[in-house]
Amino acid sequence: MSRLAPRFAELRRAGRAALVPYITAGDPDKSASVPLMHALVKAGADVLELGVPFSDPMADGPVIQRACVRALKHGTTLADVLGMVREFRRTDARTPVVLMGYLNPVEAFGTEAFTVAAAEAGVDGVLSVDMPPEEAVPLAGLLRARGIDPVFLLAPTTDAARLQRICETAAGFVYYVALKGVTGAANLDVAEVRRRLEVVRRATRLPVGVGFGVRDAHSAAQLASVADAVVVGSAIVDRVEEFGHRRAELLTQVGAFVSELRQAMDAARV
Amino acid sequence: MSRALEKTASFRESLRRVPDANGHFGAYGGRFVAETLMGPVEALRLAYAQCRRDADFQTELQRDLRDFVGRPSPLYLAERLTGECRGARIYLKREDLDHTGAHKINNALGQALLAKRMHKTRLIAETGAGQHGVATATVAARFGFECVVYMGEEDMRRQAINVYRMKLLGAKVVPVTSGSRTLKDALNEAMRDWVANVDSTFYVIGTVAGPHPYPMMVRDFHACIGEETRRQALSAEGRLPDALVACVGGGSNAIGLFHAFLDDDVKLYGVEAGGEGLASGKHAASLSAGRSGVLHGNRTYLLEDAAGQIRETHSISAGLDYPGVGPEHAWLKDIGRVTYDTVTDTQALQAFHALTRKEGIMPALESAHALAYAMQLAPRMQPEQFLVVNLSGRGDKDIDTVARHEGIEL
Numbered sequence: 001m002s003r004l005a006p007r008f009a010e011l012r013r014a015g016r017a018a019l020v021p022y023i024t025a026g027d028p029d030k031s032a033s034v035p036l037m038h039a040l041v042k043a044g045a046d047v048l049e050l051g052v053p054f055s056d057p058m059a060d061g062p063v064i065q066r067a068c069v070r071a072l073k074h075g076t077t078l079a080d081v082l083g084m085v086r087e088f089r090r091t092d093a094r095t096p097v098v099l100m101g102y103l104n105p106v107e108a109f110g111t112e113a114f115t116v117a118a119a120e121a122g123v124d125g126v127l128s129v130d131m132p133p134e135e136a137v138p139l140a141g142l143l144r145a146r147g148i149d150p151v152f153l154l155a156p157t158t159d160a161a162r163l164q165r166i167c168e169t170a171a172g173f174v175y176y177v178a179l180k181g182v183t184g185a186a187n188l189d190v191a192e193v194r195r196r197l198e199v200v201r202r203a204t205r206l207p208v209g210v211g212f213g214v215r216d217a218h219s220a221a222q223l224a225s226v227a228d229a230v231v232v233g234s235a236i237v238d239r240v241e242e243f244g245h246r247r248a249e250l251l252t253q254v255g256a257f258v259s260e261l262r263q264a265m266d267a268a269r270v
Numbered sequence: 271m272s273r274a275l276e277k278t279a280s281f282r283e284s285l286r287r288v289p290d291a292n293g294h295f296g297a298y299g300g301r302f303v304a305e306t307l308m309g310p311v312e313a314l315r316l317a318y319a320q321c322r323r324d325a326d327f328q329t330e331l332q333r334d335l336r337d338f339v340g341r342p343s344p345l346y347l348a349e350r351l352t353g354e355c356r357g358a359r360i361y362l363k364r365e366d367l368d369h370t371g372a373h374k375i376n377n378a379l380g381q382a383l384l385a386k387r388m389h390k391t392r393l394i395a396e397t398g399a400g401q402h403g404v405a406t407a408t409v410a411a412r413f414g415f416e417c418v419v420y421m422g423e424e425d426m427r428r429q430a431i432n433v434y435r436m437k438l439l440g441a442k443v444v445p446v447t448s449g450s451r452t453l454k455d456a457l458n459e460a461m462r463d464w465v466a467n468v469d470s471t472f473y474v475i476g477t478v479a480g481p482h483p484y485p486m487m488v489r490d491f492h493a494c495i496g497e498e499t500r501r502q503a504l505s506a507e508g509r510l511p512d513a514l515v516a517c518v519g520g521g522s523n524a525i526g527l528f529h530a531f532l533d534d535d536v537k538l539y540g541v542e543a544g545g546e547g548l549a550s551g552k553h554a555a556s557l558s559a560g561r562s563g564v565l566h567g568n569r570t571y572l573l574e575d576a577a578g579q580i581r582e583t584h585s586i587s588a589g590l591d592y593p594g595v596g597p598e599h600a601w602l603k604d605i606g607r608v609t610y611d612t613v614t615d616t617q618a619l620q621a622f623h624a625l626t627r628k629e630g631i632m633p634a635l636e637s638a639h640a641l642a643y644a645m646q647l648a649p650r651m652q653p654e655q656f657l658v659v660n661l662s663g664r665g666d667k668d669i670d671t672v673a674r675h676e677g678i679e680l
Contacts, residue, residue, distance in 0.1 A: 054578075054579065055449065055579040055580040056449065056454060056455075056458050056565060056566075056580050057458075058303075058304070058458045058461050058462065058566070059304040059306065059462075059465070061462070062448075065448055069448075069449075072579060077577040078577060078578070079577075102564075103302060103564045104563045104564045104565060104572070104574065104578040104579075104580070105577060105578035105579070106578070107562075107563055107564060107578060108563065108574065108576065108577055108578025109577075109578065129304050130302045130303055130304055130564065130567070131302060132301060132302075132303065132304075132305060132308050134292060134300075134301060135300050135301065135302055152305065153304060153305035153306070154305060155304075155305045155306040155308070155309065156306075157306065157308070157309025157310060157468065158305060158308070158309060159309065162308065162309075166305070177304075177305065177306050180306065180465060180466055180467075180468055180469075181306075181462075181465055181466035182462045182465060182466065185466060
């Protein structure tokens with residue numbers, strides 16, 4: 001069963017918002033990912049989002065595009081990413097892991113075979129960016145059958161009817177895209193997000209995460225007071241890019257940044 | 271004939287009534303985009319559905335197709351080429367005579383009129399060979415839109431003249447340096463622009479691919495090619511052609527020619543870029559050598575590696591250098607209605623020279639692929655038969671490429 005629901009229940013009891021850092025698997029190389037995952041948890045991550053690299057990441061900004069290029073240069077495949085989750089699970093049985101990526105590598109792997117392998121590896125949720133609920137058959141059903149939550153995006157341009165439909169198809173949590181743009185853009189409007197989340201909460205009892213455009217501790221803290229989870233991607237991948245060639249420093253730098261986010265978010269909730 | 275097609279034919283169902291309400295052509299097509307784009311794509315679907323039925327819109331479109339584009343384009347009997355091939359008569363549908371020199375303007379014009387109806391102020395486009403970019407820049411100038419064209423850095427080098435044409439027309443050409451720096455990456459970049467600027471911006475997709483309604487809408491705007499060909503063939507020969515031949519990159523000129531004939535007893539041939547040969551791996555033949563997958567908002571045939579990463583493609587013709595293909599072609603292949611085959615760079619170049627010397631018409635390298643195939647096909651047909659090749663563009667833009675290929679410095 002997915003670890004997402006129990007984790008969000010635990011956080012709700014503690015009155016905290018989940019910190020969900022994103023890294024692209026295989027960036028800067030395959031051996032870096034599992035140590036990075038553990039470092040993120042140690043620094044205060046509640047849920048991990050692991051990006052599956054794709055050659056054509058249409059919804060991503062330049063930072064995550066470059067991460068995909070680095071990961072693919074080393075030939076990181078979806079099978080490798082599942083291997084990383086399996087290895088991570090040897091010493092961490094509790095932290096939920098959500099895979100985020102695009103549909104084509106999943107289909108190349110084999111949709112059903114992927115859901116079997118992902119469940120076996122210990123994956124808790126799958127967010128396929130270019131798969132809206134209209135096209136979610138058969139993947140969403142196959143994931144649910146294996147106890148994995150299909151996670152979906154909500155956008156500022158999502159209307160009421162689609163909101164309803166997405167919330168009915170989604171499990172684990174829904175992920176509100178805080179801006180009109182690609183990942184890593186820098187035009188976050190917290191007041192607008194707050195207003196939109198009120199609408200989302202009327203449509204679902206699922207926890208609501210917010211991401212795209214969370215640049216720093218300040219914006220993470222602001223969102224922590226309105227959302228159940230704050231997803232930070234490009235800002236972390238930026239640091240992976242900067243320190244990627246110095247392994248020891250990579251883990252401390254990324255860890256320090258995530259700790260900073262954690263402290264700011266917890267302070268905002270008090 | 272495949273079983274699926276027999277079934278369709280026996281029920282006398284039209285093959286022209288696709289896609290379904292969700293944009294599916296059989297198993298292909300659909301709307302595989304991030305939620306951030308679903309709203310804009312749906313708004314476009316509704317706006318287009320309205321314009322499709324709107325008499326004023328259609329009148330305005332027809333008027334500009336006639337007075338601005340120069341339609342109908344002629345159907346020309348290539349007598350000397352026919353003599354050389356010793357077989358069926360070869361006709362050319364002269365899309366090279368359209369304003370801006372290629373069929374792409376039909377669609378750019380249609381989408382620009384739609385953008386006007388939707389009160390957008392900015393047009394964006396992706397381009398490979400530059401023909402669609404030039405067409406979009408042209409209609410932007412015609413209607414007073416701001417215009418940004420995304421073009422792979424590699425393609426900008428190959429098609430320097432078209433880059434300058436776009437600039438003269440007032441468009442901003444943005445070099446795309448991600449991925450393979452060609453058409454597919456330009457498309458990714460244009461999608462990213464669209465999602466960030468959706469309130470002001472209309473994304474003019476240049477081929478029959480992308481999320482629904484693009485494959486259907488772009489097809490509709492090019493369907494005039496086949497409708498005219500039908501009338502012109504009936505008037506010239508008193509009957510429909512025995513075969514139609516068109517090149518297929520994304521597949522817009524091919525669908526434009528084929529669509530009016532899908533329910534008729536006319537053989538249809540789509541010609542993909544065989545590059546240096548399928549065995550070399552250096553080609554852009556997604557239907558002939560690819561498999562089903564999801565890219566750029568639709569399910570279709572793709573060139574990809576075993577792990578599902580999109581492969582880099584090769585063709586001497588920038589306009590065919592794309593790892594996917596329109597979903598309607600994927601469906602037409604599966605049901606066996608259209609035969610898809612390939613022509614190599616070398617064969618296309620030979621056809622380029624043949625048409626130039628025999629008919630005084632310099633074809634685009636894209637169209638030269640269709641021509642090369644027709645020159646193989648005609649001798650295998652009877653002299654009383656006739657076929658139509660879609661001469662989708664003129665070759666001026668390719669003179670540098672041809673010269674370079676022959677070791678000539680201009």
